[in-house]
Amino acid sequence: MITQCAYDLLIVGGGMAGASLACALGGQGLRIGVVESVPLPARDQPSYDERPIALAFGTRRIFEGMGIWNDLAGRVTPIERIHVSDRGHFGVTRLNCKDEGVEALGYVVDTRTVGAVLMERLAAMPSVDLLCPATVTAAAVEADAAYVTVARAGETVRLTCRLVVAADGVSSTMRDLFGIPAVLRDYGQSAVTAQVTAQLPHEHVAYERFTEHGPLALLPMAEGRCGVVWTQPNERVDEVLAWDDKTFLAHLQDWFGFRLGRLDRVGARRAYPLVLMYVPHLVRPRVAVIGNAAHTLHPIAGQGYNLGLRDVAVLAEVLAQAAARGEDLGDIAVLQRYAEWRREDHRRVITFTDGLVRLFSNSTPPLVLARDLGMLVIDLVSPLKRLLARQSMGLVGRLPRLARGLPLM
DSSP states (O other), X not given: OEXXXXXXXXXXXXXXXXXXXXXXXXXXXXXEEEEOSSOSXXXXXXXXXXXXXXXXXXXXXXXXXXXXXXXXXXXXXXXXXXXXEETTSOOXXXXXXXXXXXXXXXXXXXXXXXXXXXXXXXXXXTTEEEXXXXXXXXXXXXXXXXXXXXXXXXXXXXXXXXXXXXXXXXXXXHHHHTTOOOEEEEEEEEEEEEEEEESSOOTTXXXXXXXXXXXXXXXXXGGGEEEXXXXXXXXXXHHHHHSOHHHHHHHHHHHHOSTTOOEEXXXXXEEEEEEEEEOSOOEETTEEEOGXXXXXXXXXXXXXXXXXXXXXXXXXXXXXXXXXXTOOTTOHHHHHHHHHHHHHHHHHHHHHHHHHHHHHTOOOHHHHHHHHHHHHHHHHOHHHHHHHXXXXXXXXXXXXXXXXXXXXX
């Protein structure tokens, strides 16, 4: 076994959350290692594919604080308006960026583009080591350090660090190795994703349409395309993926309607299982959990990655301040600052998204009437609409420096 010299911070998982944390802390005088099971950069990294994601306005601010928004700005499509409707019923809510005094409520981009920007930034940071491809085989915590054993290039390497951050997704190996419990609920649904081209321009409107099967989102993208995130019961997913393009577009048209005219073309389609997972206790001595390893949400309302990036912003600020004070990054008192700060945001977003799934999956007539009346009330009452808009934009609650567009220190 080879023992490698110690890191201040070892991030396990080089996807969206892990790479973002390394970028955020890369200029803070810390030695950082990123362990990832596939080569980076690589098209095989599951976080970096063609899935469309909505970046909240607050996420833009975080990227601005990290100094990488300018690298993304020319590759994203702004969301200027959001149109929410209930298929077959009268409920509708509409949000407009002009009402919030911003140029966009959010932005749409595929995850591969975000991954490329993050990797470009990491490659320019001499304080960050990309340890990949490498597979974690063991982990342990002692009073003065954490130890992570990885298999890499035919060798077994023992890494030491002051703090391990688990950023390795919903099926986190690190959570299992450190005995960190998670609460899991399978929705019995999958998200079918694709990109389509419509007859009419999207005019930077994002559509969220609730249907009997689950929500259907069409998100504005470059070159007149729209990103599709279409929730389907698991038992129908194989059938939907097997449809030829003409059949897929016909069914999508039927469920979405003709707000964009006729849907003309569709690209490759993928499906991803949908679960609700969250970790009640985000930290242990020398261990912290972020991103999809801490919470995996239904894509309804597009909150998942934005919530994870706020984890990154808060943990980065806590660790940068601790380092400046000469504190031990893995001390539980330091890590509790992160956990306590994130608790309310996690509770609010998980309750919001899971509540929407439950509300719109219930077809009981009195409940349908109540929810549609509620949508109209939100649409007509400015304070309620503003609260919903700010929640969607990621601007509710105590915001870290990065989420205010400021540098860490």
